[in-house]
Amino acid sequence: MTDAALSPLRGLAKLRKAKTRRFSSFDRTGGNDDRLHIEPGETVVIAEHAGAGIITHIWSTLACESESFLRKIVLRAWWDGEAEPSIETPIGDFFGMGHAQTRNYASLPMQASPEDGKAFNCYFPMPFASHMKFTITNEAEHDLLFYYYVDLELHETLDEDMGRFHAQYRQDRPHAPSEEGRTNEQVLFGSENVDGKENYTILNATGHGHYVGVLFSVYSRRRSAVWDWYGEGDDMIFIDGEAGISVPDTIRKPDPRIGPKAKLIADRAESVPGANDAWPPTLHGTGTEDYFNTAWCPTQTYSGPYHGIIAAGGPNWTEPVTLYRWHIEDPVIFHKSIRVTIEHGHANGRSDDISSVAFWYQSEPHQSFDRLPGVAERVPTFRAPYRNWSAVVNKTRS
Template structure:
């Protein structure tokens, strides 16, 4: 007997909910070798866009796995080693005019600076070897269709891309589900202020920010939905040998056009990312972590994440998620981020910076 597929349903994802029987049809788009051989990959030429999945709805993407290798990626022939910023993941829902996901591949899966490293969170993971197995478990429902594409902005090298896009399809769509979105941003460098004759403590710890106007913007969206977190990357550009902590920036989230001070006003960079006391250690938990802690004295490249899975930030008209770059926005580091959120369509369209503007600085 064939079971009729229903809608998305009100199922949880805990172990306790697994015995509850559901009605849906599972599907997968993957890079398996159609000849029956073992060449289970897609070869992506420089400048090429490859369609990874085209699914007719209603349905939901439930999991994405992928890994990528660059031709001649090792040794003296290695070029374009920053390919995780040159490859772009693009997802469009319901045949919309504008994509809802447009993010460099490595950043989307949780780590910035075109780097990978082993880490575990609830929605995103980079798995061995050396974090090169990328996983996403954000649920991504849609009403009419989903298009998943990979864009290569490499100029000289082809890449070998292996992937699964797992999904479910249903007989009907639920009208109370938001569409998954992800956007990449960067300020390189953020507009800071010179230290001058001030001491390190005076420059990094003193001053007043009573507007949030010059904060780094993680997300600026219109519509109804909820913000569910971010990946946040810092490249410490200070050449000082003194105490050189990059944080102390308060998070400020403005909901539905509210004036300053916002209802959600935090106390410091490490506090928003649920750590404490100027951390310099790698750490990963289900909803927060430090994947790249930087070198001694917080130099070099840092990457952190915070996911609002149990505490999504709800908005009805608009949301502006910001954070200071150093207390009172005094630091001028290279900052980039990915914001993740759900909202109604249509959304405010957004673009992705050109490839030269995305490339990471060398360590």
Template sequence: MKWIGTSLRELPRLRNCKRRRVSSWDKTGGNADYILINKNETVTIADIKGAGCITHIWITLDCSAPYYLRKILIRMYWDDEENPSVEVPIGDFFGIGHAIRKNFISLPLTMSPENGRSFNCFFPMPFSKRALIEIVNEAEQAMIFYFYIDYEEYDRLEEDLGRFHATWNRENPCKGISENGMDNWEFLFGGTNLDGKGNYVILEAEGKGQYVGCNLNIHNLRLKREVWNWYGEGDDMIFIDGDQTPTINGTGTEDYFNTAFCPQQEYCAPYHGITVPGGKNWSGKISMYRFHIEDPIYFEKSIKVTLEHGHANRRSDDYSSTAYWYQTEPHKKFKPMPPVEKRLPKEEPKEID
């Protein structure tokens, strides 16, 4: 039986592997430890042959294009697959949407000083034959790009290891209802939803695996100063292995993200947090994360992870998200990545402080 414990507890275990790294170091011995990625260019930053596991990715970059974190994509392919297992705007992949970077810490993802410009990922990413990582620069300017890809090299990979996946989604705006003829309380808290129809979809996957978390980004588009304008109360509803009614039901947006009572405070913990808390009366942009590190959600055939956009899907805000999970290959092909103009965050409205 294998010794079960955290990564800290496993450190004394002696392992039969070799430690490797691919990086942007200056091969001349100088200090130009970066690569240049031109506009509209796709560059392979790692092409690792054989069996192994990526254990850490560090990236920083310098790009002066506005909203560049939504214009640059990161893609990953495992074992010569045709379709990417990871395809996400780079800022969203490392934990925060809206093309925002700022210091935050969680167990698998961080943005670190200075001012969140250092991106780190500690999700393990096993592969049996090959690991390929690409950066796609769809910004209107070239950028300089620094990176480490740290990995372990094995003779062979254990057969029971799933492959890491991440995908991005956006609904802008979500399809809510008209509030005409309703008072504020009825609009925010009325109605019912038992089957999840119309919920925002964070993940829809097929195969055997486990969902391990997401970040969610909301832009409050309801421009109302005079009433209580809370964006939440949307229940999480997770459908597993073809269930037509939710296999797992939650009690509200803030509850799924392990917070409570309509939070407006920035907070970071290993498994959950609010990185962007919004403005007055929950206005503007919000970003949250929840990682199922200790409590993965398992599926044998399929999974659909959804969230109401406001109670009973009454609100029409801008939602985007990145989902993270492990599964067997082949995976269900992702929806096409929207073009740059469909990925850009909205400007903050002048009507709201």
């Protein structure tokens, strides 16, 4: 029986030849100051090893007086002597809820635990063949207190077919067309998206690997006094320049409040070799809540092994939203390139604040990441909440 045939519990009985080790912030004097004191502007190495191994678990918790500090502390990691990091993300977004906030949640590879989701845990395996290094950079205005474990196995060698772990942060406030002259139904459900070019990009990578999931955060900027669901945007994943597969379409009955029936979009190949824009997308979804394995405009928090809602958005989705979707049983495999996208509202009709951390494995070298937005760009900005939301609801219903 091979290792691949063993479930996690059954596999515990199999004896192993690796060595278990740990990096941590323990007080080297034997005292109780078991944390790093990282000054503003300082970068510190929290783990580094020459040789082969696999990171098996990371735990951390942080304290800092700076506002929104979880967006100002940056986690980076490098594998096997590479010049550019394979992990680069604000630490709060990497481990859980975006928006520089914390909430309790539990999934298979990532968890944020009590108190109030401030204990961060990651169980994604992270292999390296010859070298690894992790750093923390404090871009906040005050000192950072950083407690951590990095647990790992040391190996003589690694299997050659093991990909390297990657995580990349992105954010945007994408443009949306004017709402002038359109009803609320037309804004939320009207128009057609025929190419996906204006979608929000979660991941754009080249090489051979597989996409394994995303932490996805949204903050509504529309603030409508009527029903204002943010999540009607379809997921569209373009893989290796190959179009998706489908069965013949059925009869469609469009809502007359939205507009007339549109024409079917013809299948098409890549516009040029390597553009990875064939239509339909290799994987085409049906709505944001559908991609995150929920349904019917959810308003409840939920934690599952492979998907969940860490923050549901509050009244009329006017508060922060964070969702997660892990492709653990269904990794999205690419051999040349992958572009993971999602509409910002149906047909890209909304201009909300969106941020994400994409997670994937691939062979090196990886495509260079876009520039990490500066601190001033990353810090979330929130509008004042409705003071009398029940009155707004009653007015809308009447």
